[in-house]
Amino acid sequence: MTLSLMDQARELSQLITATWANELLKKRRPPRPHGHVYAGGWRACDRRLVYDMRDPGEAKPFSADTLANFERGKDRGREVVIDLQRVGRVADFEVYGQEERFELKDRKGRTVIVGKTDASIRYGDLVTRAEVKNWNPNLTARIFTFKDLFLSPWTRAGAYQLLSYLYGSNQQVGFMILDRPGIPRILPVVLEEYLEDMEHFLSRAERAVDHLEAGTLPDFHKDPDECKRCPFYGWCNPPLKYDGASIITYDEILMMLEEREELLVSGKRFAKLDDAIKKALRGTEIGIAGPFLLSGKWSRNTTYELPDDVKLKYKKTDEKGKFTLTITKVTQPVKLDEGESE
Amino acid sequence: MSEQPDSSAVDGDIVTEDELKPSVALELRRSSAITIPATVDQMAALGDRGVEVIQARHQIMDTLRKSSILLTYPDDWLLFRTREGDVFAYLQDSGCDRVAPLWGIEIFGVSEKPERIVAEDKSFAYVVRGSGRCSLTGQTVENMEGMRTSTDDIAKNLTGIQQEYTVRKSARANLDGGILRELAGLKRVPLQALIDADPTRQWEQRAAKGRGYGSGGQRQQEREGEIDLTSPVPSCQKCNGPMWDNRRDKKNPRAPDFKCKKQGGDPNCDGAKWLEKKTGGAPPPQTQTSRPAQNEPPPERTDEGTTAAPPQRAAAPPAANPTAAPSGGAPPPQHSAEEETRLRRTIKAQIKGKKWNAQQTQDLIDEYLEACGLEKGGTLDNLRQDSLQEMHEELMKN
Numbered sequence: 001m002t003l004s005l006m007d008q009a010r011e012l013s014q015l016i017t018a019t020w021a022n023e024l025l026k027k028r029r030p031p032r033p034h035g036h037v038y039a040g041g042w043r044a045c046d047r048r049l050v051y052d053m054r055d056p057g058e059a060k061p062f063s064a065d066t067l068a069n070f071e072r073g074k075d076r077g078r079e080v081v082i083d084l085q086r087v088g089r090v091a092d093f094e095v096y097g098q099e100e101r102f103e104l105k106d107r108k109g110r111t112v113i114v115g116k117t118d119a120s121i122r123y124g125d126l127v128t129r130a131e132v133k134n135w136n137p138n139l140t141a142r143i144f145t146f147k148d149l150f151l152s153p154w155t156r157a158g159a160y161q162l163l164s165y166l167y168g169s170n171q172q173v174g175f176m177i178l179d180r181p182g183i184p185r186i187l188p189v190v191l192e193e194y195l196e197d198m199e200h201f202l203s204r205a206e207r208a209v210d211h212l213e214a215g216t217l218p219d220f221h222k223d224p225d226e227c228k229r230c231p232f233y234g235w236c237n238p239p240l241k242y243d244g245a246s247i248i249t250y251d252e253i254l255m256m257l258e259e260r261e262e263l264l265v266s267g268k269r270f271a272k273l274d275d276a277i278k279k280a281l282r283g284t285e286i287g288i289a290g291p292f293l294l295s296g297k298w299s300r301n302t303t304y305e306l307p308d309d310v311k312l313k314y315k316k317t318d319e320k321g322k323f324t325l326t327i328t329k330v331t332q333p334v335k336l337d338e339g340e341s342e
Numbered sequence: 343m344s345e346q347p348d349s350s351a352v353d354g355d356i357v358t359e360d361e362l363k364p365s366v367a368l369e370l371r372r373s374s375a376i377t378i379p380a381t382v383d384q385m386a387a388l389g390d391r392g393v394e395v396i397q398a399r400h401q402i403m404d405t406l407r408k409s410s411i412l413l414t415y416p417d418d419w420l421l422f423r424t425r426e427g428d429v430f431a432y433l434q435d436s437g438c439d440r441v442a443p444l445w446g447i448e449i450f451g452v453s454e455k456p457e458r459i460v461a462e463d464k465s466f467a468y469v470v471r472g473s474g475r476c477s478l479t480g481q482t483v484e485n486m487e488g489m490r491t492s493t494d495d496i497a498k499n500l501t502g503i504q505q506e507y508t509v510r511k512s513a514r515a516n517l518d519g520g521i522l523r524e525l526a527g528l529k530r531v532p533l534q535a536l537i538d539a540d541p542t543r544q545w546e547q548r549a550a551k552g553r554g555y556g557s558g559g560q561r562q563q564e565r566e567g568e569i570d571l572t573s574p575v576p577s578c579q580k581c582n583g584p585m586w587d588n589r590r591d592k593k594n595p596r597a598p599d600f601k602c603k604k605q606g607g608d609p610n611c612d613g614a615k616w617l618e619k620k621t622g623g624a625p626p627p628q629t630q631t632s633r634p635a636q637n638e639p640p641p642e643r644t645d646e647g648t649t650a651a652p653p654q655r656a657a658a659p660p661a662a663n664p665t666a667a668p669s670g671g672a673p674p675p676q677h678s679a680e681e682e683t684r685l686r687r688t689i690k691a692q693i694k695g696k697k698w699n700a701q702q703t704q705d706l707i708d709e710y711l712e713a714c715g716l717e718k719g720g721t722l723d724n725l726r727q728d729s730l731q732e733m734h735e736e737l738m739k740n
Contacts, residue, residue: 057503060507061504224442233514234468234470234511234512234513235456235510237452237453237454237456237470239448239449239450239451239472240442240449240518241448241449241450242442242444242445242447243443243446244446244447244477244478245443245444245445245478247402247478328412330408330539331405
């Protein structure tokens with residue numbers, strides 16, 4: 001039986017994918033234990049910092065897809081630095097020191113944080129370090145300032161990586177270069193603003209090395225969400241504790257909720273009608289519609305149309321500045337004397 | 343610093359600081375700040391307030407259960423069908439993660455390292471042990487086990503370290519899930535409870551199917567609509583007892599779809615029924631055909647070629663005599679007094695076995711009693727044979 005052209009093409013495509021994955025997996029080597037924290041290895045959990053050093057082989061092994069992403073990231077990193085050098089020749093800055101190793105030592109003289117900078121940039125008297133990241137475009141699309149890197153658990157380690165380079169090389173200014181569709185996004189950072197965070201990372205790395213040397217482990221992390229996404233989960237078995245829902249029993253609040261529920265449908269209908277009527281009759285200063293008298297009035301409305309770059313200067317983000325409460329009625333009030341039972 | 347205004351002064355423009363504070367009534371009541379009655383004696387001492395406390399607890403538990411269901415997706419559930427046709431849902435480990443924060447689950451005393459057990463065929467399993475507590479109900483479970491093996495679906499196609507990692511992590515997830523299911527009562531939820539919580543979601547269609555749904559091939563057959571799986575389980579035509587529903591899990595395609603449970607009084611009853619396969623595009627058959635036993639007359643058929651339908655509930659007021667046949671429809675089958683007593687007993691047991699809501703069951707009984715021309719408030723004993731049978735069939739359909 002001969003295969004159709006489409007079947008042959010499908011077979012070839014499957015062969016390519018399978019071979020590609022196999023080649024990547026063949027190159028996968030079990031990570032070796034080491035005695036220091038990697039600059040890009042910031043973790044929320046102290047215990048995980050020790051596991052990363054002591055038992056890296058127990059973590060979730062990288063899949064073929066992840067390995068392919070790493071390769072692509074490395075390739076793009078090199079390409080971005082080459083492009084940066086080309087741009088530097090025009091814009092009069094110099095790009096140098098690619099893949100330069102650095103070490104951060106603690107007060108006892110031990111090497112506690114180790115890393116490699118992607119590039120250094122010299123512009124007149126200003127010398128900076130740059131870190132290139134090729135993250136998922138969905139992540140990058142929401143990052144506009146260096147501070148935004150701290151918002152996601154997936155990008156936070158990258159922020160600490162660059163801060164470590166600056167701290168280790170005693171330089172004040174750095175750049176996080178985010179590769180993305182189009183021109184890479186370049187986020188400047190001044191170390192002084194994050195000095196406290198960086199010192200905290202350094203002291204945590206010191207404690208982790210202490211535990212490693214003593215053969216002990218720090219306490220478990222308290223956040224169950226952090227544990228659930230940890231690659232050591234299952235090998236590390238922490239106790240988990242969720243706070244649980246707040247049980248609100250105040251009659252006043254319960255009555256308000258019930259009344260709100262009763263008005264919900266009519267309230268939504270009112271808002272919709274009100275909106276439709278006012279949109280349709282905008283500009284009607286006086287009018288009669290059946291039994292209704294309509295009276296409108298123009299008044300001054302002042303707006304400030306600012307360019308985006310000016311607006312950005314005054315942008316202030318408060319992670320707990322906005323609160324959305326969704327109310328859903330899921331059960332009817334229970335009356336035991338009505339013979340309710342399971 | 344300005345002088346504090348006199349709070350006793352009656353002046354609409356002067357507002358004291360105390361008045362500006364939010365109402366104390368709107369502050370959250372913390373459980374540590376109030377005394378919670380726990381025992382029956384403590385509840386009784388509260389009088390009517392005790393009933394209110396129980397009602398409030400019932401309401402909270404009901405809301406918690408329904409909210410838990412709403413936090414999950416249909417794909418998080420695994421459905422099981424019992425031989426009686428009842429469908430129960432089991433919340434899988436993936437869904438437990440979504441629900442755990444709501445119940446305030448605490449998992450503690452987890453074995454430091456999971457135990458690895460190797461079988462003779464070199465397959466292996468990981469076992470993790472731990473205890474759990476629910477901060478809302480105060481319930482505790484101890485020394486529960488979470489286990490996964492390398493032959494489970496999730497890991498059987500993996501090899502090496504990837505398989506090792508997957509089995510180990512799944513064992514822990516199984517422990518976490520097991521504790522939550524136990525404490526939150528999400529191990530065996532009637533499918534109807536899921537549908538009641540949100541009728542817009544396709545619970546049955548999208549949930550994973552487990553025991554009682556047959557093999558994948560059979561489910562495919564079901565999807566293709568070759569056999570009718572929606573019709574209710576009929577009663578045995580020989581002894582009028584209940585029947586096993588084998589439509590989904592019969593291995594031999596020639597085996598009967600329904601088989602007598604031998605609970606109708608005859609322990610040797612061999613009653614069996616086969617469903618007709620649907621023909622292309624035709625609607626499912628409304629009734630079933632039965633393969634007649636040897637030396638036995640074929641079942642009674644109506645003009646349309648179907649077996650006689652059970653008597654319809656009379657629209658007109660029925661006769662005062664509770665044993666009289668209803669007007670219209672086929673006459674009820676004749677039984678000896680002994681047979682009838684046995685039959686009535688079986689049907690009553692089955693109706694009670696449905697575990698219906700007590701009030702709803704009484705309402706239904708009253709409805710039938712009224713149709714029989716009897717006073718409300720009676721029991722199943724007061725019902726006429728045909729009404730009892732009809733009620734039984736209606737309950738089985740639901």
